[in-house]
Amino acid sequence: MKVNTYGGFQRLFFNMTPMIDVCFQLIIFFMLTLRLFSPEGDFGITMPLALPSSGNPPMIEPTPVKIRLTAYPDGKLSGIQLGQRSMNSFAHLHEQVREVSNMQSGPAGAGTEVELDCDYNLKFRYIVAALNAVTGYVANDKETIVRLIDKIKFAPPRKPENKTDGDTAPPAEPPAE
């Protein structure tokens, strides 16, 4: 630090170079380590352990609502079924599940369980789309999430099928995503 005297006043000179150096080092460090991620959330699923083959009989539980998702050989969605009924789209599925949920146990959907039965090669994005249609919806305020069904489980996995494109006749019109 230098102290110069100008007519009775003392002028202080701070050496700013090391501080600026350190600041630039910090900036470079943070710039290099910066990783921007979008916020993520979870869908809970219920997957109890497989029951033993012998022993006490399993408890009687309410029959789950079955949703069947079929896929083309390339993994794209080819069909949606709620029970025995075909659905045109996930929006259609959402409406139907909302009705079922209201009929069975009120708006909260407590007690209603959904079982997803999917083709092995179905792309995972369609599972999330189905969960999106089934588990709830965003209220009009665009903030509150109204839960319909929280109990979700997967049916036992289907074995991968070794089909060629010509083996499967696709339906006339695939459901909207």
Add this chain to the structure above:
Amino acid sequence: MLWRNRSSVSADPDLTPLIDCTFQLVVFFLLTLNFSSDEQSELIRLPSSELAKPSEGALEMPVTVQILASGMVLFGGDTMTPEAFRGPLRRERDSIRSVLGRDVKNATIVIRADQDVHTGVVQEVIRICQETDFERFVLRAKWKRQ
């Protein structure tokens, strides 16, 4: 600029704006630094959903399992087949029991699967986790704001 004496030039730039700007940048990067992103891989493109709103509370004992679009499992920094994932998962289970002294049934398996992976692979991973005594699962998705 007025030069009083060519032999002793005194250039005193005003460093205050530069330092202000530098500190602003440092503070910005400090605030955006996300320490919890270690379990997030850029190799995975999560499916998006408007219902996948980030929860305010943290999960109890989360164990993150990531599944690439190729069907390979990314666990503990290593890439492996779903069947080979069984060994490292058992070690994780044993460490939860012995080191933490907790019940594995309270741990939550967080599945971060690529949007294009086959659903059968995800189910296979869930089955392996079940056979390793894990019971709680969540499927992670990217939150899509409406």
